[in-house]
Amino acid sequence: VGHRMVACKLVEQGRLKRLYICPECQESYYDDLHACGGIVLCGRCYLRxxxxxxxxxxxxxxxxxxxxxxxxxxxxxxxxxxxxxxxxRPKETVEDRLLVQKKRLYRRFLCSLGLVALIAVVALILLLVR
Structure with a gap:
């Protein structure tokens, strides 16, 4: 709902003013025709x-x-x-790392020992078969 322009009047400085009536509060007010690109709200609506x-x-x-x-x-x-x-989270200490390395070395040692024993058995069998 737009504000309704009711009339225009010329004031003493030669400016044209428009008289509007606010549709919400029915208050009338003027605005300068030259200074306004659109509708200026009445005082009460402007404050609201x-x-x-x-x-x-x-x-x-x-x-x-x-x-x-x-x-x-x-x-x-x-x-x-x-x-x-x-x-x-469990903290890994130097002692834990050393223990893990020892276990790995021990496993490698046992694997190599087993491999050497297997090779020796195969070599012995080959010698006995000839």
């Missing part, structure tokens, strides 16, 4: 519009703050979870 804009800006700011706090909380929880997992 500014209040609504201010409330919307505040609501948007609160929404952003809430989203930012939620993101910070999510990030904090993820970091805590990572620290907890890190604390629960």
């Amino acid at each position: 519009l500014k209040e609504e804009e201010k409330r919307q800006v505040e609501a948007n700011r609160k929404q952003r703050e809430t989203e930012l706090k939620a993101e910070e909380e999510r990030q904090r929880r993820m970091e805590e979870e990572e620290r907890r997992r890190e604390a629960m």
Whole structure:
């Protein structure tokens, strides 16, 4: 619903002013014809519009703050979870690494010993067969 222009009047400075009536509050008001590209709201509607804009800006700011706090909380929880997992993960010590290396060497030694024994048995069988 647009504001309805009722009349135009010429004021003493030679400017033409338009008289409007607000459809919501029925208040009449003037605006300068040369200074306005569109309709200027009446004082009461203008103040109400500014209040609504201010409330919307505040609501948007609160929404952003809430989203930012939620993101910070999510990030904090993820970091805590990572620290907890890190604390629960068994720490490998130098002693553990040395023990693993000793076991590997022992296995290799046993495999080589078994291989040497197998070769010796095969060689012995070949000597006996001739």
